[in-house]
Amino acid sequence: MDIFIDGPAGKIDVRHKNLEAGRPLVILCQGANLSGQLGYDFQFDGRSDHSMMDALVARGFAVVTFAVRGYRKSGLSHDPLDVGTEQAIEDLTAVFDWAKDQGFAQPHLLGWSWGGRIVGHFAARHPERVGRLVLMDAALGGGNTIPFTEDSPWWLNTYDYFFNKLEDEFTELAAREALARQAEDGELKAPNGIRVENERGSVQVDATALRNPTLMLYGHAAAKQDYMQGGAVREDFFRKLPLEDKALVIVPGGGDYAHLQHPRQRIFTVIADFLTV
Template sequence: MTYAVTPDGTRIAYQIQGRGTPLVLLAGQANDHHWWDAVRADFHPARSTVTLDYRGTGDSDKPDALYSTELFAQDVIAVLDELGIDRADVYGTSMGGRVAQHIAARHPRRVGALVLGCTSPGGTHSVERGNDVRRALAQPQPEAARQALLELMYTPRWIASHPGPHHTLGDPRMPAHARRRHLVASNQHDAWDLLPGISAPTLVVHGSDDLLNPAANAPLIADRIPDARLHLIPNGRHAYFEEFRAHASPLVLDFLTTAHKP
């Protein structure tokens, strides 16, 4: 196992695969690097991929202390420093997109191109999920809540033909305190005032049928970041990048290639 050590002494486990221009892949809330298992190889013909286990997940340390999306962004920078990577493309989905907003806004020289998937700006300007979604996820029976999350991630047709395991439903090894810390970090995210300062070429991607993080957030972000492009994946839910990988992965690769052309 390979680790980067952050300024506060936390060990962050990271993984690197492939060759070429580095692409950092950032997972959703309470998930580790396995979030990307199904699609990671899609990027390897043109990119190396860098993933990490957020603090609180996977093989990283799990301190019971304040977490934030800005702190997660600092952890990503620590990984890039450990690898000697001065500049990388960044693709963040869900909470990973929130972390990516901080990286691009606060460390502009480290980001070549930016992809923000199924995410939101946070704060009072974001479009929150409906109360029916909240109730479904808060069911007292764990299996019922898990099934509700699965149906928010994928369409019924895809679920019927893909029995799992599903690596987007949370890291099963997380201790309870880390899950709570991740939830607070994601809920307290607010990058609205930072978005206009993002200078990296940016693509905003979202599933058109995403109810977990409503698709209405996508145009909010795209309108806020200078010259950002917006693309909605028809029929996509929250895990559009996996279910609709034949659409999403080439879209992202094409954008990254175009973004680096003079």
């Protein structure tokens, strides 16, 4: 079901499935270009086998995702160049508050790419609000600054960009075509604030501050870009986690969008198994 909830910068576009009392809830946080709705509930030609939301529902979870301010249909009351990690954390907090009002006091939390940075900082600040944490192909922040040369408030999610972004060796042709078409038709404009943040210098998630059981999950060909690599090698970040309940999983056959590529069912299973407690 698609709804709007109140957020600090306007209405937040939210999608939820299987939201029934007594079920464990998972909140899924988007990456830098695509909303949570398209990134986690991608479907085409009557096929739902690319939807992480549906895969988690099949395992008995309630699932919520949303679009950060300025993405998809979420409202934006200021410059899109100001939509960075802190603003996304504010929107995530609003989603957590709404979920609490629905009776879900301690949801599990997953973030993909930039979303990994968002949820990592949120969990470090509010461990009592989070159940288990999944950092999926997380852009954890820090490291070298990344030049932003376009000088435009909006990133254009064109067909060509996403068709080429989903590597052909890892992705079936029909999925590449469908995702690229849906991105251009439904989410053409995305705020460029995250690119401004990466140029100025992002704040790395502090591994030593995380207190929730944590899964780090990557496609084997992911994190080639500088902004993805951040300030810490993922194995080093993993070792610094002060946790007994943690896992680092590298899945073959995928890149930065591995959960939409050939190994997606394996990824869905790894996530669901980790969240099943």
